[in-house]
Amino acid sequence: MNHLRLPEGIALLPDPLPRLVVTVPTASGVVYLNGAHVAEWTPKGADPVLWMSAESWFEEGQPIRGGIPICLPWFGPGRNNDKSPGHGFVRLAQWNLVEAAVVDGAAHLVLALAGEEASGLPGADEDCLDFSARLIVRMGTTLEVRLEVTAGKSEYTFEEALHTYLSVGDIHRTTVEGLDGASYLDKVAGGIHTQDGPVDFTGETDRVFESTGEVAVVDTAKGRTIRISKTDSANTVVWNPWEAKAAKMPDFGDREWTSMVCVEAANALGNFITLQPGHTHTLVMTLALE
Numbered sequence: 654m655n656h657l658r659l660p661e662g663i664a665l666l667p668d669p670l671p672r673l674v675v676t677v678p679t680a681s682g683v684v685y686l687n688g689a690h691v692a693e694w695t696p697k698g699a700d701p702v703l704w705m706s707a708e709s710w711f712e713e714g715q716p717i718r719g720g721i722p723i724c725l726p727w728f729g730p731g732r733n734n735d736k737s738p739g740h741g742f743v744r745l746a747q748w749n750l751v752e753a754a755v756v757d758g759a760a761h762l763v764l765a766l767a768g769e770e771a772s773g774l775p776g777a778d779e780d781c782l783d784f785s786a787r788l789i790v791r792m793g794t795t796l797e798v799r800l801e802v803t804a805g806k807s808e809y810t811f812e813e814a815l816h817t818y819l820s821v822g823d824i825h826r827t828t829v830e831g832l833d834g835a836s837y838l839d840k841v842a843g844g845i846h847t848q849d850g851p852v853d854f855t856g857e858t859d860r861v862f863e864s865t866g867e868v869a870v871v872d873t874a875k876g877r878t879i880r881i882s883k884t885d886s887a888n889t890v891v892w893n894p895w896e897a898k899a900a901k902m903p904d905f906g907d908r909e910w911t912s913m914v915c916v917e918a919a920n921a922l923g924n925f926i927t928l929q930p931g932h933t934h935t936l937v938m939t940l941a942l943e
């Protein structure tokens with residue numbers, strides 16, 4: 654447990670898992686220490702922007718279904734399709750709160766993890782623990798999430814993603830703009846394809862795009878747009894499990910797929926990162942509501 658003195662507007666609550674509850678003039682939200690997981694962000698006067706499953710587990714050692722899971726040091730089953738657990742062990746680790754402040758009406762939080770603190774978690778083999786990570790969250794009118802990964806004494810190779818679950822009114826009336834012309838790996842149908850126009854949703858969708866640019870999630874049912882910009886991210890992943898896959902996931906309600914979409918800022922597959930000893934890579938993602 655952390656012993657930082659917390660400012661007014663940021664509280665650390667212990668149950669069911671230790672979490673920071675933010676209530677600042679520009680926004681409210683929740684960040685779990687388990688996985689440094691941003692679980693809620695609601696700009697003042699708006700509806701929640703992040704989606705959270707009513708069936709999610711909130712248990713130590715289990716991923717949380719919703720919000721922004723951190724995928725690290727691999728994405729899915731890894732670039733050689735041989736890693737477990739899916740999306741790496743970092744989302745299962747207990748991070749440490751090292752800074753908490755309220756600046757200009759927004760919450761500023763820094764959580765840190767030393768690789769060896771993940772030792773003992775499934776998949777956390779000795780040869781992938783020589784790193785440290787920090788998650789820097791600025792939660793206000795916009796949400797900025799910076800994931801820093803620093804290599805230890807040896808070269809460190811990893812994939813990563815900020816696996817952002819967004820709340821939408823109706824997936825059938827939602828499009829993702831900004832990916833026209835981008836090539837993508839289709840994890841449902843297989844093969845590499847080129848996106849033509851906005852992404853719309855008519856069935857299970859699981860695409861890893863080669864794209865560094867901004868995207869907009871246009872939610873016609875709620876009458877709002879979520880803009881997602883990023884830096885140092887070569888991939889954007891768009892995922893909705895649709896009906897059959899959702900029904901197979903124990904921590905996902907059978908009808909919940911209609912009200913969510915994941916748009917993830919990633920460096921995955923062929924865009925894995927190799928850092929020299931002591932060097933740092935920073936992936937930044939910013940969400941803004943219109």
Ligand code: BG6
Nearest residue numbers: 729739740816840859890892917
């Ligand atoms: C997405 C992947 O990023 O995450 C999907 O592209 C995967 O293939 C989804 O199903 C959810 O993963 P998980 O491990 O959180 O169930």
